[in-house]
Amino acid sequence: MSDFKRFPRGQVAIVGIGCTEFSRDSGVGVFTLATRAVKNAVADAGLQPDDVDGLCTFGVNDSIAPNILAQAFGIKSLSFYVDQFYGGSVSLSMVGQATLALASGVADCVVCYRALNGRSGARVNGSGAGGGGRLPWDMQFKVSAGYIAPSQEIAMAARAHMLKYGTTSEDFGRIAILSRTHALDNDRAMMRTPMTMDDYLASRWIVDPFRKFDCCLETDGAVAFVLVRADRAKDLPHRPVLVQGAAWGGGITVVNNGHSDITESPAKPIADRLYASAGLGPSDMEFAELYDCFTYNVLSQIEGYGFADPGGVPDKLRDGAFDRASGSLPLNTHGGLLSEGYIHGLNHVYEAVEQIRGEAGHRQVDRHDVALVTGQLGYVSGYSSAAVLVGA
Amino acid sequence: MSDVTARRTIPVPDRDSAPYWAALAAGQLVLQHCPDCGRWTWPARPICSGCHGDNLEWQASGGTGEVYSWVVTHQPYAPDLAALVPYPIVLVRLDEQEDLLIPGRLVSDVEIEQGLRVRAAPERVTDDIGLLNWEAEDPAGQA
Numbered sequence: 001m002s003d004f005k006r007f008p009r010g011q012v013a014i015v016g017i018g019c020t021e022f023s024r025d026s027g028v029g030v031f032t033l034a035t036r037a038v039k040n041a042v043a044d045a046g047l048q049p050d051d052v053d054g055l056c057t058f059g060v061n062d063s064i065a066p067n068i069l070a071q072a073f074g075i076k077s078l079s080f081y082v083d084q085f086y087g088g089s090v091s092l093s094m095v096g097q098a099t100l101a102l103a104s105g106v107a108d109c110v111v112c113y114r115a116l117n118g119r120s121g122a123r124v125n126g127s128g129a130g131g132g133g134r135l136p137w138d139m140q141f142k143v144s145a146g147y148i149a150p151s152q153e154i155a156m157a158a159r160a161h162m163l164k165y166g167t168t169s170e171d172f173g174r175i176a177i178l179s180r181t182h183a184l185d186n187d188r189a190m191m192r193t194p195m196t197m198d199d200y201l202a203s204r205w206i207v208d209p210f211r212k213f214d215c216c217l218e219t220d221g222a223v224a225f226v227l228v229r230a231d232r233a234k235d236l237p238h239r240p241v242l243v244q245g246a247a248w249g250g251g252i253t254v255v256n257n258g259h260s261d262i263t264e265s266p267a268k269p270i271a272d273r274l275y276a277s278a279g280l281g282p283s284d285m286e287f288a289e290l291y292d293c294f295t296y297n298v299l300s301q302i303e304g305y306g307f308a309d310p311g312g313v314p315d316k317l318r319d320g321a322f323d324r325a326s327g328s329l330p331l332n333t334h335g336g337l338l339s340e341g342y343i344h345g346l347n348h349v350y351e352a353v354e355q356i357r358g359e360a361g362h363r364q365v366d367r368h369d370v371a372l373v374t375g376q377l378g379y380v381s382g383y384s385s386a387a388v389l390v391g392a
Numbered sequence: 393m394s395d396v397t398a399r400r401t402i403p404v405p406d407r408d409s410a411p412y413w414a415a416l417a418a419g420q421l422v423l424q425h426c427p428d429c430g431r432w433t434w435p436a437r438p439i440c441s442g443c444h445g446d447n448l449e450w451q452a453s454g455g456t457g458e459v460y461s462w463v464v465t466h467q468p469y470a471p472d473l474a475a476l477v478p479y480p481i482v483l484v485r486l487d488e489q490e491d492l493l494i495p496g497r498l499v500s501d502v503e504i505e506q507g508l509r510v511r512a513a514p515e516r517v518t519d520d521i522g523l524l525n526w527e528a529e530d531p532a533g534q535a
Contacts, residue, residue, distance in 0.1 A: 140403035160461040208464035
């Protein structure tokens, strides 16, 4: 029996973050984006590229691999790498994997990154498999139905939730508006004009029940962050952001026999493991950055990670429970993938680190020591991932 | 494989899944049935995910079920879908087993609701490949 309490709790820290501009057209290749973000992150950590001996990334044939990046930085032999296929569902897996590698001692300094030209290059709006090439095996059973985009799969679950719990378009709209409101004073955010419920309801259908504003942005950009063991982190410039816990693994998809109710949050199967690894529970989380490629994902994760009973999210949204300024659990404090930009979830890590350091400026939340940060909740690939980050 | 991008909705069978697509080309929905534990499996797999048995047999499905959820796609996600938008995709709970949830285009012009009775309506593309569409059991659309 797996024992998630054996996760190397708090032994590894994020010590540097870096990003590029988030835009609709970067004007450069993903290789350049990756090197910029990695250089920024390493410099932020007070380290040199020569210190790096591990690189982790993920993508769907649309990014630059660790071996190529290592060559560019003159790293002659990586001690550790992860180059995962798939999208946002594995975005937080890297944090857990890097932590295991560092805690065991096989690596000393790991950089995780994601670079994509998600708007000007291999657009993420529908292809699901990005730049072509490798397709997940199960895609043949979906494409044949014209069922080829993540938006369709998540919308299918959203409809099932509407039918079971009476969830409404306005509930999804409140999530879109929450994200937009949080993006207004964020210099990195691509969308900084206010959104009303009328704006939301008037936006065009993408995949009914999803409108345009239920869907995240397509973005060019990159984010990177640096991890070292906690004892070393103490001597570096910033407040160490400890990896208190992490979990990655199972989700729910329609090609995953055994699941018969797709309204059950795919976050649920990993939530217990995540909290066991961290030694904390939902009530300990002070803010959360939840993977929001679509509005419904946020609702489903609020349920799955234990912040509301199934069907209980709409009331909490109306009560302002997730507002940055006054909510009990400020959520997607930067505007998220819906309104800041879509760096496949790594901009959630960037924001959580800024918040925990107390460097988030206008966006700073009052209680900022413990954060839940998550990846896509696993409807599409059957994977989910998440981490609990804690200020040292 | 550049055709895959141009014609995204045509599946690319492999040796494990080929019998499924060929059966649809011949007008029939087939599923794998495990003679050892009685479980049905979809999509095609080398082993039974219930008992891990190796004896899965292709058998004709009754081909009927009811709509559990649905979406209406307005965004043309692939060139060969542009002519179809907006098109409904239904997620059908097959009568054989509660966890068999299978997506497909609904080709009947009826009002969709949860519980709508549907049956498989395979569409032949080539001798080796058919697409799985669904049609309402009652063309008038009574659930």
